[in-house]
Amino acid sequence: MQLIFDKSRPGRRAITWDNLDVTEKTGLPAECLRMVPPALPELGELDVVRHFTRLSQRNVGIDDTFYPLGSCTMKYNPKIAEVAAAQPGFAGLHPHLSSSESYWETCQGALELVYELERLLAEIAGMEASSLQPIAGAHGELTGALLMAAYHRDRGHAHKDTIIVPDSAHGTNPASAVVAGFKVVEVPSDANGQINLDKFRAAMTDNVAGIMLTCPNTHGLFEEQVQEIAKAAHAVDALLYYDGANLNAIIGQCRPGDLGFDVMHYNLHKTFATPHGMGGPGCGPVGVAKRLVPYLPGPRVVKRDAGFALVIPEKSIGRVAAFFGNFLIAVRAYAYLRYYGDEGLKDISRVAVLNANYIHARLKEAFKPAFDGRFMHECLFSAVPQAEHGVHAMDIAKALLDYGFHAPTVYFPLTVKECLMIEPTETESKETLDQFCDAMLDIAERAIHDPEALQTAPTSTPVGRLDEVRAARELNCACL
């Protein structure tokens, strides 16, 4: 398909403006002006509409395709949430209305929404409070690490410079810890997919500021030793961080705060069904236990007799976002949360776990489960047996595209060889799960009898497998 620049014709245009109702000014000194206009494409509106409509048709999304991408919780994004966020009363609201007390009366509805959502998110996770400021999950991790650092600095714990991360953790965990200024010590998993408790204890020195855990972990398994881990952490005043990417598995069943976690992030674009937008915008609020509340990013919304107001917590780490983070994403999550309420939220985790276990049950003979334990919201297989026939996890992923499905996550976590990580979510019907399992079983058969066909998949997509080495070597990242 042509690039938009190839479709450009000099003088063509899509938008016109009113004639200026004031005198045109050219008062800017010449040395401040750009020498040549930017070479943006020149197109009519229909050209633009057709270009992007065609581009969209070279994509798949949840609305058209089952998208069992593990660790990403690709659940259906309800339309009412889009409608709620598009309202001019939210979408048209200038953020600096929050910057001056003189304007607070103009944004009371938005402040109430922030207040209520922060309160409900805290309640869902058994935390004392939360902040919507972090812009995505990794930004929530970074904020959490900054909170841990502020806490320890405040207590004179200058030696606490290390964060422990299991080897099954998502790459953002160690990266966020380092961006915040910590050293990282990695602790291995055991053969059952649980954190290796002996190795963990050995790493658990007085220098440890915090431990970042995902629970259920990225193996899809509940960390059954979480209480022991929390006890060991708290014994040296280290804080326990909860990566909320997998909250969908336990929402309404157990709460990170009750498990002993001190600080966490939520992924509103996972658990709370806000759209993934081809890679964002997401929203990654942090939640904290009581002792970290004074350090939360500020300002925070508080409720007063005269209405909602903003205050800076006494020991706030400062702003991690210019305002309230990805507010319009938070609006969507709030709509979703209020729709489900008490009973509905509990059913999310129940069906998410049911669906994953159903897939596991149907595929466990044909594919090798990565672990023996009880999977929660996602199930992991290792394609090592298929790889012996020359069919790797990536080949299986590509073959699935030809069956009309998005692929699961592959090669993550790094702890599982030839990993296939399947997360169906609660919004898929049994029929869809069955069609997917049928395709997987068919692929397992073909891996034995016709591996070549799988190695050359996909054939039904707009392009076949692309040469990534060439992309990096020739490095053409912009049409200039």
Next chain:
Amino acid sequence: MSWIPATDADRQEMLEVIGVDSIDDLFTSIPPSLRMKGWNMPPGMSEMNVRRHLSELAARNQAGAVSFLGGGYYDHYIPAAVDALSSRSEFYTAYTPYQPECSQGTLQSIYEYQSVMCRLTGLDYANASLYDGGTAVFEAAMMAMRITRRRRIVVHKSVNPRYREMLATHSAHVDAEIVNGKDPKDAACVIVQNPGFLGTVRDFGYLSERCRAAGALLVVVFYPISLGLLKTPGEMGADISVAEGQSLGLPLGFGGPYLGVMTVRKEHVRKMPGRIAGMTYDREGRRGFVLTLQAREQHIRREKAMSNICSNQALCALRALIYLSLLGPSGLREVAAACHAKAEHLKQQLAFAETLNNGPTFNEFAVRLKKDARQVVRILLQRGIHAGLPLADVGAGEANDLLIAVTEKRTRAELDALAQALEEVSCS
């Protein structure tokens, strides 16, 4: 529940296949003592009631006023096609293009976005997006520290105080020193903003030579719309340019989602944070796009990555690309010129107030009123006007100082009404 399709019969059949009696049996790996005892959660609502509740909340915000608020975030017109195209679900319900064959729409749009950002700023490479303007400033500073192996970050007074605050928050525990000024000596970078926070337009070209001589990088924070007229970061000799991309077709949305833009000189691309799409080919020679240079990223390099960023602001970047494609070079120049001309008109009408800018301005300027700006703002609120940002409230001025921004949406009548009201209220 309408978004959970599993019926009781489905659940029963599935449990039988799994070989357990109840869904509760699937949760036995959670130690029973840790199961939730209860929570304080409101009951669910119908979709109809959700809509009613959220429109009540929205109605309690005054978004429709005649607004002169800027301060880094601007009320520009968004062409209808931006919303129509970016709300196609093939875009907004997809995720990171991990499988490029079925994500060419995403990947080509990132490539095109990177291209327009390079063309706009006059630099060589762009990433697929960062979170917002403030985090982009932080990422630029960290990148400069990686490249120069120095720890001093020099921040010029022109930089938005919010970005400065976010930079301080994010770097509080890394080995960095943040100083004010513009002296590149021993610095990793000097960060400047054009137009400055108070709206002043400058040519920072002279600084790039000084930076080069001192071995420091020049980071230019820009306002995308202004580049319809103003000298580009590339023309000023910037090594890195960053921006808050909100003005490119994104709604104000009370703070987000916005768009962190970053473009860099060729030699720095391997130290740049964020995703990058690159062009390549399949076995049949068909052109396609993939994520490239991934060895910079957290999912490959973990604690050694250039940044921790994973999910970014891809849909916002798509909107910016669509916006710029609709405007084209002349549309962008015209919108910039309209913002400037209208702001100049307003400035003339405000001759009774002292202007605080010591140079030309683009579409925003600061004035010192004869009264407390917060009181003035309150009074004008009653007339349906958001008169601007009291600078004392963002730590960038004195009690009487007001920052006023003008976009193409403001009519001459609105400008004159603001001028008249300000004169009446602040001079009486």
